Amino acid sequence: MRHNAEVSPTVVGRVLGVLDAFSAEHPALTLSELSRRAGLPLSTTHRLVRELTERGALERDADGRYRIGLWLWEVASLAPHGAGLRESAMPFLEDLYEATHQHVQLAVLDGAEVVYVERISGRNAVRIQSRVGGRLPVHATGVGLVLLAFAAPDWQERVLASPLQRFSPRTIASPAELRRALANVRRDGYAISDGQIEPEVLSVAAPVYGEHDTVVAALSIVVPSEGTDPRTLVPAVRAAARGISRALGAPSAVRVSDGAHWQTL
Template sequence: MRHSAQRPPSVVDRVLDLLGAFTAERPRLTLSELSRRAGLPLSTTHRLAGELVRRGALVRDETGAFRVGLWLWEVASLAPHGAELRESAMPFLEDLYEATHQNVQLAVLDKTEVVFVERISGRGAVNVLTRVGGRLPAHATGVGQVLLAHAPAEAQEEVLAGPLKTFTPKTIGSPTRLRRVLADVRRDGYAISDGQIELIALSVAAPVRDAADDVVAAISVVVPAAGTDPRTLVPAVRAAARGISRVLGAPRPSGEPRLD
């Protein structure tokens, strides 16, 4: 909740507080839980939740508990980095998955975090914390480092101002080190993030560009850290990223052959 004594919450604030009460860990909430997590009176929660159910933004299960409704998914799919980006990317993500049979991810930057808009995972793939619609701090992920490296300076400075959350002993926790990593990513055209979210996994990520040649997304493959040379994955990840970029209308680098 982002309210203050100077500006009491509006009806829109209250509705957004209700929707924001749901998380991946708590996708199902009773009325009292919803009231408590949203910080709203029970009577207000009951009234607003009822209206959201009527509009399809929330649904009630057989026990009376609330869940997010499909109508919100329909609205979310209209976001700038929604259906068009995912549809353009899917053939290349599928090819990358077939080549690795590991986790393949597509993400976009939202302030200091990355949001995962698509993921393909096999039964035997290494465990990852990500999910479609999930978020992670940008500095600690391969896709996030790619996106930060090509983000405006003010966006980079917001992250560098920290704090930089650490997940493992390998997570970047120093602004100085993060600056160096971002410079390396800009120079090399890819990022390797080894054990920064979970020690058992590493990722190789590359940028996706649009028709204006701006980096609008990043893709990555996440594989077991043990016994993997991440450099062997770089060509495949970069090729997939370039393929998505061409579909989005990005100009080809000088000398790059046409695929058709």
């Protein structure tokens, strides 16, 4: 049950509870499943689901199960890290994808997790857990290490003080190790995450800067770890990240671009 039985949830809380019942593992739910997962009476769930379906926030399948509707996708695209960021990034993601035909990802920070806002994948790309709209802990991913390294110091300390979940023998699972990793990212300007979640996978990530020269996203490429020297991928990943930063109006990226331009004349 998702609600405190001693505190009656508000209408908004009930609606959010219904929407929160869906997940990547449970993208389609019956009315009774929604009721149980949201912790609401069946009659209340029925009323809320009917209204959400009429509004387009939910859709009903032919078999009677409910899914998230397109209207919510339209609303979500208005988020600051939504369509504008993705549209600016897409040409650079596509160029980076063409170099390897593996996964190329764009992620933003949300609390102690990263949210993947875009991904391009090849048919034969290595299997990974991330997906568009999905979340993973910051300490266990390349994009997460980049985003946390350039986050506010007080937020870094909050993450460092929290339990660090271990996914594999290579997962960074101690505050001291994470602190060293973040310092390396700030020094080098990129992160290499080798086998932290899937032992056979590594990623190379770099920061994306916005118009105020603050890190607003992170870009990564994910490849099989066997037979791959991650250092060979760093220049391409950093160049793509700078390109997105330039498209977003980051002053430092524009200066770098102008300098490179003049050097070629």
